[in-house]
Amino acid sequence: MAKKSRVIILEDDVTVQESLKAAFSRAGHTVFATARADEALDYLRRYQVSVLFVDCLLPASSGVDFVTDEVRKIFPAGSLDIVMMSGLFTDNSFVKDTLRATGALGFIKKPFEIEEALKFVKAPAVSAVVENSVHPRKALYQIFSRIKVTPREKRKVIEALDEIHSYDLPFVYSLLMEAQATGHLNIVSKSGDVSGISFAQGKIIAVDIVDQDTQLGKILIQEGYLTSHDLDPLLIVKDHPKKIGQRLIDSHLLSPHAFNLGLSTQMSLRLSRTISDTTCKINFSPTDLELTTPHIDSKTLLSYLHDWVAGKISVSWLRAHFLQWENSKMTLTAVGLENWQEHPPLLQQLPGLKEALSSKLTVHEIVAKFQVSEEIILKALHYVLIRGWLSFEEVGRQMSSQDRLQLLKKIDLQFKGKSKPELIEVMARIAGTVESDPLYTLSEFKRILGHVNPDDSQALRDIYYKIHSIAEEATEFTKTNDSNKVHEQLLHAELENKMKASGFYEEAKVLLQKSQFAQALSVLKKVESLDPQIERLKLHMAWAKTAGSDSHPNRSRVLQEVEADLLQVPPEDKFEPIFHFAWGLYHKAKGDFASSKKCLEKALALDNSFLPARREITVVSSKVQKKSSDTDLTALIGGFFKKR
Amino acid sequence: MSKFSCGIEKTGSVFQVKISGVIDEDADFVPYDLGGATEVSVDCSGVKGINSCGIREWIKWISAASGKKVIYRQCPKVIVDQINMVQGFLPSSGFVESFFVPYFHEDSGHEKNVLFSLGKEYTSQGEIKAPQVQDDSGNEMEMDVIEAKYFKFLKK
Numbered sequence: 001m002a003k004k005s006r007v008i009i010l011e012d013d014v015t016v017q018e019s020l021k022a023a024f025s026r027a028g029h030t031v032f033a034t035a036r037a038d039e040a041l042d043y044l045r046r047y048q049v050s051v052l053f054v055d056c057l058l059p060a061s062s063g064v065d066f067v068t069d070e071v072r073k074i075f076p077a078g079s080l081d082i083v084m085m086s087g088l089f090t091d092n093s094f095v096k097d098t099l100r101a102t103g104a105l106g107f108i109k110k111p112f113e114i115e116e117a118l119k120f121v122k123a124p125a126v127s128a129v130v131e132n133s134v135h136p137r138k139a140l141y142q143i144f145s146r147i148k149v150t151p152r153e154k155r156k157v158i159e160a161l162d163e164i165h166s167y168d169l170p171f172v173y174s175l176l177m178e179a180q181a182t183g184h185l186n187i188v189s190k191s192g193d194v195s196g197i198s199f200a201q202g203k204i205i206a207v208d209i210v211d212q213d214t215q216l217g218k219i220l221i222q223e224g225y226l227t228s229h230d231l232d233p234l235l236i237v238k239d240h241p242k243k244i245g246q247r248l249i250d251s252h253l254l255s256p257h258a259f260n261l262g263l264s265t266q267m268s269l270r271l272s273r274t275i276s277d278t279t280c281k282i283n284f285s286p287t288d289l290e291l292t293t294p295h296i297d298s299k300t301l302l303s304y305l306h307d308w309v310a311g312k313i314s315v316s317w318l319r320a321h322f323l324q325w326e327n328s329k330m331t332l333t334a335v336g337l338e339n340w341q342e343h344p345p346l347l348q349q350l351p352g353l354k355e356a357l358s359s360k361l362t363v364h365e366i367v368a369k370f371q372v373s374e375e376i377i378l379k380a381l382h383y384v385l386i387r388g389w390l391s392f393e394e395v396g397r398q399m400s401s402q403d404r405l406q407l408l409k410k411i412d413l414q415f416k417g418k419s420k421p422e423l424i425e426v427m428a429r430i431a432g433t434v435e436s437d438p439l440y441t442l443s444e445f446k447r448i449l450g451h452v453n454p455d456d457s458q459a460l461r462d463i464y465y466k467i468h469s470i471a472e473e474a475t476e477f478t479k480t481n482d483s484n485k486v487h488e489q490l491l492h493a494e495l496e497n498k499m500k501a502s503g504f505y506e507e508a509k510v511l512l513q514k515s516q517f518a519q520a521l522s523v524l525k526k527v528e529s530l531d532p533q534i535e536r537l538k539l540h541m542a543w544a545k546t547a548g549s550d551s552h553p554n555r556s557r558v559l560q561e562v563e564a565d566l567l568q569v570p571p572e573d574k575f576e577p578i579f580h581f582a583w584g585l586y587h588k589a590k591g592d593f594a595s596s597k598k599c600l601e602k603a604l605a606l607d608n609s610f611l612p613a614r615r616e617i618t619v620v621s622s623k624v625q626k627k628s629s630d631t632d633l634t635a636l637i638g639g640f641f642k643k644r
Numbered sequence: 645m646s647k648f649s650c651g652i653e654k655t656g657s658v659f660q661v662k663i664s665g666v667i668d669e670d671a672d673f674v675p676y677d678l679g680g681a682t683e684v685s686v687d688c689s690g691v692k693g694i695n696s697c698g699i700r701e702w703i704k705w706i707s708a709a710s711g712k713k714v715i716y717r718q719c720p721k722v723i724v725d726q727i728n729m730v731q732g733f734l735p736s737s738g739f740v741e742s743f744f745v746p747y748f749h750e751d752s753g754h755e756k757n758v759l760f761s762l763g764k765e766y767t768s769q770g771e772i773k774a775p776q777v778q779d780d781s782g783n784e785m786e787m788d789v790i791e792a793k794y795f796k797f798l799k800k
Contacts, residue, residue: 030786136790160790162729184695188729196696208669208696281729285722287666287693288646 005050005121009033010040010066011085012059016110020053023114029121035059037066044071046139049080051105051121056086056098067102076451077103083120085110136160140168141324141432143175154179158284163434166276167317170308171386173271176284177202177298178388183286190278197271200289204296207270216245218575219265221605225258228608264294268304271296272571275312277533279434302387304571306344309383311570314532318378320414320429322363324448326407327399328392329360330381336389345567346380353380357390364406376564401460404450408463411449415470421487423474438478445471501531508540513612517548538565539578546585555589562586577607584616593623646692650676657682664690667698673705684709685741689718694726703732714738718759721746721789727797739768740797747777748788754779755788770798 007024011017012035024031029050032043037058044052052071054063067082084098087110095107106120139157143149154175161172169187176185180202187195189210198206217235220226230253234244245263248254296304332340332354340354347353349372356369367377384390399407414426421435428435431444449471452464477486504527511520521544527534528541542565549558566582573579584599597620603613646664648671653660659681665671678684684706694702706714714735716723724743726733734740744757758777766772772795777785787794 136793156788160793162790162793184693186694186696186699186726186729192731194696194699194730196699198695206695283725283729285693285725287695287722289693 006030006047007121008040008043008049008052010037010053011035011055019114020117023118024121037061041070051081051083053083053085056084056089064098064102072103081105081120083108136162137164137432137434151179155181161282163279163281163436166274166278166280167313169275170305174301174305174386177301182289183284185282185284187274188281195274198289200291202298203291204267205292207267209270209273211273215269215575216262216266218606220262222575222602223262225254225262228605260294264296267296269572272308272312275308277314277317305386306346306383307571309379310346310568313382315375315378317429318382320426322378323410323430324432325363325392329362330357330390331360331393332357333389333391336384340389346376346383349376350380373564401456405460408467411467412463419486419490420474420477421490423470424478427471438475442471442475497530501527501534505534512540512543517544520544521548536573536576536578538569539573539582542566542582543585546589549589559589577603577610577613581613588620593620596620597624652676659684662687666692667694667702669697671698671701673701678708681709681712683713685715685717687717688720688723691720691723694722699726699730706735707732710735711737715741717741719743724794746788747785749779749783749785752779752781752783756785766798
């Protein structure tokens, strides 16, 4: 298959620009011509460009500075051919200095014959044909560093996606909403299960997942639309011709509006279940669909986005994910400046984040600045990123040796104890690619590693070569048959860990029931190390920590941790009695007995046989009563002395 | 929204099927049983969309022809996407006789679907001879798909 080369012409002289564009187009190449350096850079990031032609004298800037300060930081010499052009500065010493500084392939003195320019654009090698542009998953995250993205571009980025990590899905949903998409997003899991999300005019109208557990009853009870007394008698009658929702409406136990709200929440929970620590394949097909009710609009989705980032995405994934921007300064976008809100709970944990981001810091600098757990900071940053409030400036900062050493140490830490197939997974996360394409992953990973310079310290060189060779070996390994065997062994080991975790989990639950909180917490930590994604773990930890906090020397820190744990509860767990129970304990520990009582009552409404909740209600109720009688007494005494 | 419709014409054990509209939870393949067929040819030109329920129904339906000669023709992008992504959407005994490739011109914004046929624009070995396509104003158009992803099924 013949393939065109992509050429950029960065030139403000319209005549030169037009004639070069026409000549290259005639020769069958794809040409992007502009007078703006930022647009050229944006194009370079999006496409695999063969040659960049740059005029030395650009409006308000120097073409030489643009190449040395910006382009070469991303595309070092050898990775992109550059041809410099000038009609004004043509003396030999200037040409020589320019070639040396920019690493350019050539220098064209204006005016020139078109043939002279054409000779720099050669036919691409056959191997380059396969990937004519940036890898689709990489392109998805490059939206973070784009100046402006049109709805068509957003749609095309998603249409181009194939394999992604399921943790990318919240961002995909949000982009489809922003692009006002209408059609079906089909998702195929690693095991081959097919799920789907239907969009109409940028709203989610249906969610189809394999696990069709409705949870509707729990949702309606928790939201206060129903009580279990209303629902239970209807559940007893099986094989009724009408669906339970319709029967509730017919019996005037539920309004159609409340039912729709419940269905909408149910959709959100199903969406939440699509987000897990695994890869999946997706495709989006634009299809003519009508907007129906209930649906999830963008405002509602935004609150879900927050909860998914807080409760579903693992910190180890985020840690590796953010390494691809380790050297990039973050900057608030116009959308971010306009729409920043302090109220999302993750952002409440980081007061002053907006101001910190305005001063263009790196991820590493932000983490160092706040006295909050790295987990919360990375989640908050990911949330603002996928909301489009923040973007990364890929250029503009030379990484100091110290910073590079820190980066390499972080990568080394990520590599520690990993088998070869696991290393490919880690490299893919760091490089923003997918593990099913190990060669591309390696090349992108090496791009992040950079190069060693002769004046780099020995420590830096040692760790660089160590990581480099581990990455090469892991990639080589994927070509062998042993790779599949190791994959199987890993799956087996993972399964064993899950089983062990499940055993410990049961033990911890028994300890909690017996009020042996310290022991329970230590067992729960074992569970966390074996299977951090096990259901409702954060809730049980919150229970153990809060109930055991009375005797803790640093009680306020423990309660802070509990608050962070509760913030990171996955949305589907928020409909469990233990969620309300844990909040009840937290409020009780903070002395807010009225709120505690409300939460505990909710827990009991969802599960009438939840004994610990029943016990706590008795304790808290007496405190509420005491407080109210104390208040009455104060008011009474106050009343005696009130001036008339 | 165009409704699902399916027509089946049987000439002995050779079944000609034509499917149109959106294939979703309302699409009922039960009346179009493929039992007894030795060859099934499916014309997909009228398919406007398919959701996850539709994909599951399709796989269940077409698996009845598994091991038989199965030919998909005039596949729109939405069908090609599923062939590429979902195991069993095209049985291993099947092949694609023709499919559409979207083309686009960046400056004019014109879009066009071009039919690629086996033996003309591509070979059974997966080699592609993409035609030069122009829009109504004579602008040369580019393929509007990620080639490595879109043509993946040809390499299987």
